[in-house]
Amino acid sequence: MSGWEGTLRxxxxxxxxxxxxxxxxLAPINGDRLPPERSLCSMLACSRxxxxxxxxxxxxxxxIWRHVGQGTFRGRRPVHLxxxxxxxxxxxxxxxxxxxxxxxxxxxxxxxxLAADENDVLHLRDKVAQGRRATDRxxxxxxxxxxxxxxxxTSRNPVLIGFLVYxxxxxxRVAWQREWDRTYRRIAPxxxxxxxxxxxxxxxDGIANRDPQEAASAMRLHLxxxxxxMTFQPDIAxxxxx
Numbered sequence: 001m002s003g004w005e006g007t008l009r010x011x012x013x014x015x016x017x018x019x020x021x022x023x024x025x026l027a028p029i030n031g032d033r034l035p036p037e038r039s040l041c042s043m044l045a046c047s048r049x050x051x052x053x054x055x056x057x058x059x060x061x062x063x064i065w066r067h068v069g070q071g072t073f074r075g076r077r078p079v080h081l082x083x084x085x086x087x088x089x090x091x092x093x094x095x096x097x098x099x100x101x102x103x104x105x106x107x108x109x110x111x112x113x114l115a116a117d118e119n120d121v122l123h124l125r126d127k128v129a130q131g132r133r134a135t136d137r138x139x140x141x142x143x144x145x146x147x148x149x150x151x152x153x154t155s156r157n158p159v160l161i162g163f164l165v166y167x168x169x170x171x172x173r174v175a176w177q178r179e180w181d182r183t184y185r186r187i188a189p190x191x192x193x194x195x196x197x198x199x200x201x202x203x204x205d206g207i208a209n210r211d212p213q214e215a216a217s218a219m220r221l222h223l224x225x226x227x228x229x230m231t232f233q234p235d236i237a238x239x240x241x242x
Contacts, residue, residue: 011119012153015046016054023064023074030075034064037072052158057149060165094179097170098227102220104163105148109203109219110212111155120154124204132197137181140193145171147200151219154207183230199225 022043027034034040041051055072058064065077112120127150131143145168152164199222206215 010044010046010050012050012053013123015044015050016057018044019051019054019058020063023058027074032074034072034074049156049158053153053161056158056161056165057153060149060168094230097167098223098230100170101167102223102227104160104167105151105223106216106220108152108155108160108164109206109215111157111160112151113207113210113212113215115156116154116207116210121204121208124150124154124207125201128197128200128204131200132193134193140196141171144196151203151207179230195225196222 019040022040023034026032035043037048037051041048044051055064055066059066062076064072064074066072116124124147127143127147131140131147134140134143149161149164149168152161155161199218202218203215203222206212206218209215
């Protein structure tokens with residue numbers, strides 16, 4: 001088998017698992033610089049596109065940070081190197097975030113429907129199953145974030161993946177987490193999980209059917225459900241939403 005054929009056959013999960021091990025070996029201390037992308041691609045037998053998708057995930061987890069023109073480093077971005085878009089995220093309100101998601105994520109789901117293969121669909125189904133098994137608010141939030149990121153990764157478009165990583169960072173800010181916690185406590189957790197998981201499944205159905213419109217509509221309905229839950233204000237009589 002040629003190196004190129006092996007690159008095509010490697011899954012992103014395989015590459016990501018090996019990349020984590022390589023980072024521990026090649027950059028064991030926070031602040032250590034990772035080898036150039038070309039070297040890592042050769043070492044991991046993957047394309048540069050796959051490596052960058054893995055980098056996006058690791059950066060969102062705080063395991064690496066990147067500086068244009070200087071390289072990729074282990075650990076979180078130093079506080080003395082702020083970036084302008086981080087400041088924008090700090091000022092984002094929950095309505096700002098959900099509106100941005102409504103504008104972006106249905107189209108991401110549509111792109112995923114055009115690019116997905118059978119392994120992608122199985123991976124997405126697994127993410128839905130993880131959400132159904134979540135037992136508390138933190139686990140639900142983590143599973144939900146992982147599902148939406150997996151949809152973006154299925155699109156194979158690094159720009160869209162980058163936008164979703166950016167929004168994922170915004171969702172970890174205090175204002176969003178406070179509102180999410182209120183929503184989770186107000187709605188019975190089992191209902192909250194079942195509704196969201198069913199809607200995630202519907203998104204995957206559209207992707208599995210290779211139907212961009214179906215996938216986009218399912219994602220839009222899901223995000224509108226979140227928007228309604230987070231903005232709901234009980235009436236004076238204390239009745240719930242109709």
